[in-house]
Amino acid sequence: MADDQDAALLARLASLRQHQQGGRRSPHKPLLVLLALGQLATAGSSELPWSQAQARLSDLIAEFGPLTRTSRAQSAAYPFTRLRSDGIWVLDQDVPMDAVRPLSTHHVVGRFEDSLEAALRHDPTLVQSAARAMVESHFPPTVAPDVLTAVGLDPNLVLHAADVVPDPSGNAERRRDPRWRTAVLQAWDRQCAFCGFDGQFLGASVGLEAAHVRWFAFDGPDSLDNALALCVLHHKLFDLGALGLDASARVLVSAAFTTRTDAGQALYDLHGRALRPRPGTPLPATEHLTRHQREVFKGQPLIA
Incomplete structure (x- = not known):
């Protein structure tokens, strides 16, 4: 039963609705999830004040996302406000989607939804499994360790975490051809x-x-x-x-x-x-x- 619950929890994180602009990949939400997982692992809570998230998330998007003409603050505001629609992220104040100024003016704080936060706190190994599933679904092996390090997670621990959930698409897990x-x-x-x-x-x-x-x-x-x-x-x-x-x-x-x-x-x-x-x-x-x-x-x- 616990394995089923773990798989269901990780599937929630894996089933993010990905915004694409002009058919290009958009890893903004996965990077925010990984940043929150890193925050949870190091601080015991996924809480991210916008004042911190703006700088850290915009740096992650600039380094590991596609080139964009959007301002750094706006790039960070997209996932910080829109991740709410996936049911795994909450803000302590109701602010409009994509709006940067209210996030700063009202000192908004974001975090994982209560049940998700509680489950991840209860079993720290789930943080590693969730981070592995997320980073391997959105980045190649050459880049994945750098992403994990940048969000405050140990690549050696995360990338050797036990497999818990199949491919985020819901299909059987794809495996690389060893030959x-x-x-x-x-x-x-x-x-x-x-x-x-x-x-x-x-x-x-x-x-x-x-x-x-x-x-x-x-x-x-x-x-x-x-x-x-x-x-x-x-x-x-x-x-x-x-x-x-x-x-x-x-x-x-x-x-x-x-x-x-x-x-x-x-x-x-x-x-x-x-x-x-x-x-x-x-x-x-x-x-x-x-x-x-x-x-x-x-x-x-x-x-x-």
Whole structure:
């Protein structure tokens, strides 16, 4: 019975209604939930005064969300007021949706709804399971630990939490193909598709990873036309949106990326470089490239 109750509780958190603008992902609500889970884990309560949430949530959205023209305060006000409609979040005062000024003027405080708060307090392991389900549903593995650290949760504890609830869509949990990494590295001649790094240690590739172009968390398939072999650095930058690919599979470097050292400036040299896969290896499919350009790549590319 307890397992059923736990699964039902986690399903409530997982079934957030996601706002999308122009078909782009919008992780604003998940980031607020994760921030509240971190607050609960560290302070014993999910209470977040707007005066604190505005700065912390806007920072999270700027770092881990898509680029937006909305002001930082407005970006934070959207989830802070709209999460109420999902039945898991309450404010101590009734304020209009999306309105920033009343949140500041009335010193509004938000927190989890009473029954959810009580259940999470009663069983701290549920906080870890909820955070894992949330972060794995909305972010790739390269970024998930950074998100958890930013909200005050220990990635080592959270990402090893026991599975309690299936995929948030209600379908059977999708599992990664254990053979996929080997197939991807082999297809790209065990070298980074961007920079050509091909380090080996004791006969095994080191510092190379199989990357999804369209994230696995967003129904990206374990197929070679959705795959790149990337070094650890470029995989991270690709998933954060500092690197991308155009429709011709040429590398894009975001103009938002800056660096001062020679090592960092080597990234600029990648801009415009065409991918050269091994014969027989497909380039990423157009639909996956388009999805990455729309939902992950941030800002405008460098001027060639």
